[in-house]
Amino acid sequence: MILARNLTQKTRPYPFVKWAGGKRQLISQMDKFFPENYNKYIEPFIGGGAVFFHLLPDNSIISDNNPDLINCYKVIKEDVEDLIKSLKKYKYEKDYFYEIRALDRDSKKFTELSDVEKASRSIYLNKSGYNGLYRVNSKGFFNVPFGRHKNPKICDEINLRNVSQVLKNAEIFMGSFENCLDYAEKDDFIYLDPPYFPLSDTALFTSYTKNSFDKSSQIKLFEVFKELNRRGCNLMLSNSYSEFILDLYKDFKIVTLKAKRNINSNSQKRGLINEVMVLN
Ligand SMILES: C[S@@+](CC[C@H](N)C(=O)[O-])C[C@H]1O[C@@H](n2cnc3c(N)ncnc32)[C@H](O)[C@@H]1O
Structure with missing residues (x-):
């Protein structure tokens, strides 16, 4: 290879x-x-x-x-610098996590998010949620609870650029x-x-x-x-x-x-x- x-x-x-x-x-x-x-x-x-x-x-x-996951791969491939910028805005905090998680409950608001914003939300939820699980309920809403992590690396800038490559x-x-x-x-x-x-x-x-x-x-x-x-x-x-x-x-x-x-x-x-x- x-x-x-x-x-x-x-x-x-x-x-x-x-x-x-x-x-x-x-x-x-x-x-x-x-x-x-x-x-x-x-x-x-x-x-x-x-x-x-x-x-x-x-x-x-x-x-x-999984459309959310595939959107992440595509955004990392095509738009990694914008994704990194977007990811830097997130914070590891319980109430904030549930606010971000709830975005998909409002379908109008959610469809207005750009692909970069959707990807950064998915990566944030994965890094901050319980055990890195991806789970949705019968309505398709993400329902993994907040996870206890020590200082999760929400924006792993170097790796994202290497993945993009x-x-x-x-x-x-x-x-x-x-x-x-x-x-x-x-x-x-x-x-x-x-x-x-x-x-x-x-x-x-x-x-x-x-x-x-x-x-x-x-x-x-x-x-x-x-x-x-x-x-x-x-x-x-x-x-x-x-x-x-x-x-x-x-x-x-x-x-x-x-x-x-x-x-x-x-x-x-x-x-x-x-x-x-x-x-x-
Ligand atoms: C066991 S996981 C793959 C784990 C992967 N090998 C890794 O190292 O992370 C199974 C994957 O299959 C996907 N999946 C479930 N049903 C599918 C289907 N009908 N067609 C394609 N992918 C599907 C899930 O979204 C999930 O990402």
């Missing part, structure tokens, strides 16, 4: 948001499975982009069906994962990291957006996986270590990874759980 080789520690970007299900902690276990050579890199569930920022591909297409080589789309069938070709590398199939009815968080990712979405994703495999793409897919997923992908190579996750409602109690990575 030419781009990655030219970056020093100071210019190497990292995820600009904390994202539920982020893969940062698993990269060292995944590293040996990334293909050495490929044509385009495609990531249809980009989230915080831990794998993308690890690989720093020269030529990529990234997407997600690497996004210059990426095409960014908003939409559902199956759209990747419109452009995936032989020898492309596609990393698929969907919301995980829950281990129990309440165990896992699957409502990143208004439409949660249910069993039929997992089956649709499996159909897309098979089609991409037929085309000769290099594939890697993450999911939970569940009977349903193990059975669905039984004809492919399955690797087990160990992830640190909250194992019960007490967030202090973290344990190691198995996750799967499917390869073709």
Whole structure:
């Protein structure tokens, strides 16, 4: 990767948001499975982009069906200096947080915000909200509570500029994962990291957006996986270590990874759980 080789520690970007299900902690276990050579890199569930920022591909297409998140990627790519200016206005303070959070309750006011203002609000809420979660209620209103952080870096100026630089080589789309069938070709590398199939009815968080990712979405994703495999793409897919997923992908190579996750409602109690990575 030419781009990655030219970056020093100071210019190497990292995820600009904390994202539920982020893969940062698993990269060292995944590293040996990334293909050495490929044509385009495609990531249809980009989230915080831990794998993308690890690989720093020269030529990529990234997407997600979360419009607020995709707006952030586009604004960072095209308008990073205005975004930095806008982010500098925010303060880490509880009442102020709830004021900013409430902006989406007034649809007229909200649509009047520019894309830069929407992106800075999303980044601010992510940095100041509880645990970097993104969650909306049934009306689509952001409803994550204020988080307790020590001095959160709301405007990480240097990283935002570094991210902007690497996004210059990426095409960014908003939409559902199956759209990747419109452009995936032989020898492309596609990393698929969907919301995980829950281990129990309440165990896992699957409502990143208004439409949660249910069993039929997992089956649709499996159909897309098979089609991409037929085309000769290099594939890697993450999911939970569940009977349903193990059975669905039984004809492919399955690797087990160990992830640190909250194992019960007490967030202090973290344990190691198995996750799967499917390869073709
Ligand atoms: C497990 S997270 C990805 C985490 C990412 N790999 C990281 O390191 O931060 C799953 C992502 O899928 C997105 N998503 C949910 N349903 C989707 C769909 N139907 N099509 C595309 N993206 C979807 C969510 O918005 C979320 O960002």
